[in-house]
Amino acid sequence: MGKSLSIVIPAFNExxxxxxxxxxxxxxAAEARWTDYEIIVVDDGSRDxxxxxxxxxxxxxxxxxxxxxxxxxxxxxxxxxxxxxxxxDWRLFTDADLSTPIExxxxxxxxxxxxxxxxxxxxxxxxxxxxxxxxxxxxTAGRVFNAAMRTVLGLPLRDTQCGFKLFSGAAAAEIFPRxxxxxFGFDAEVLFIGRLMGFEIVEVPVRWNDVAGTKVSLLNGxxxxxxxxxxxxxxxxxxxx
Numbered sequence: 001m002g003k004s005l006s007i008v009i010p011a012f013n014e015x016x017x018x019x020x021x022x023x024x025x026x027x028x029a030a031e032a033r034w035t036d037y038e039i040i041v042v043d044d045g046s047r048d049x050x051x052x053x054x055x056x057x058x059x060x061x062x063x064x065x066x067x068x069x070x071x072x073x074x075x076x077x078x079x080x081x082x083x084x085x086x087x088x089d090w091r092l093f094t095d096a097d098l099s100t101p102i103e104x105x106x107x108x109x110x111x112x113x114x115x116x117x118x119x120x121x122x123x124x125x126x127x128x129x130x131x132x133x134x135x136x137x138x139x140t141a142g143r144v145f146n147a148a149m150r151t152v153l154g155l156p157l158r159d160t161q162c163g164f165k166l167f168s169g170a171a172a173a174e175i176f177p178r179x180x181x182x183x184f185g186f187d188a189e190v191l192f193i194g195r196l197m198g199f200e201i202v203e204v205p206v207r208w209n210d211v212a213g214t215k216v217s218l219l220n221g222x223x224x225x226x227x228x229x230x231x232x233x234x235x236x237x238x239x240x241x
Contacts, residue, residue, distance in 0.1 A: 185227025
C-alpha cells in the first residue's frame with residue numbers, strides 16, 4: 001500500500017456482528033500485506049459487551065484500538081471522534097456490518113492516485129453491484145433525499161449516505177474538527193465542508209449489501225431533510241470557516 005491506513009468503525013451494541021467484521025478486516029490486511037495500519041473501533045455508549053470484546057482483542061492485536069464516546073452521541077459523533085484520533089495517511093470509515101466489503105477499499109485507494117483527497121463508495125453509480133437491496137420504499141427515500149441534497153447543498157454526488165468513505169490525513173484534519181452534526185446528516189456535511197475547502201472528491205461504485213439491523217435510517221421523518229437546511233445555515237453563519 002505504501003502509506004499508513006486507519007480504519008474507523010463506529011459501533012453501538014455491535015457485540016454480535018463486530019467480531020466477524022474485525023476478523024475479516026484483519027484477514028484481508030494480512031492477505032493484502034498491509035504493514036502499517038490501525039483499526040479504531042469507537043464505542044458509542046453501547047449497553048452490551050461491545051467495548052469489552054474490543055478491549056480484549058486490543059490486548060492481543062496491537063493494530064486494534066478502542067475509543068469510547070461519553071454516552072450514546074450518534075454515528076456522526078463517533079466517526080468524528082475516530083477520524084480525529086486516527087494516525088493514518090489515509091483514513092477510512094466503514095460500518096460495523098461491513099455492508100461494503102473491506103476489499104472495496106482498493107477501489108477507493110486507486111481512485112485517489114491522482115489529485116483526489118476524498119474517495120466515497122457509491123451504490124448509485126452502478127446498482128448492479130448491489131447484492132442485497134433495501135426495500136423499494138427505502139431505495140425511493142434515498143433517491144428523494146439525494147435530490148434534495150443536490151438542490152440544497154449543490155453537491156454533484158449521487159450517493160452521500162454509503163458508509164464507506166476514505167479521506168487523506170490532510171483532508172480529515174481540516175474537515176472533521178469543523179463537523180457540527182452528530183447524526184444522519186453528517187455524511188453530507190463532511191463532504192460539503194470538504195468541497196468548501198477545495199478538496200477534490202471522487203465517487204466510486206462499490207459492492208454493497210443491505211444488512212438487517214442497521215442503526216441509521218432515512219425513515220426518520222423530516223429530520224434528514226432538516227439536516228440539509230442546518231448545513232446550509234451553518235455555512236452562511238460562518239461555522240465552517
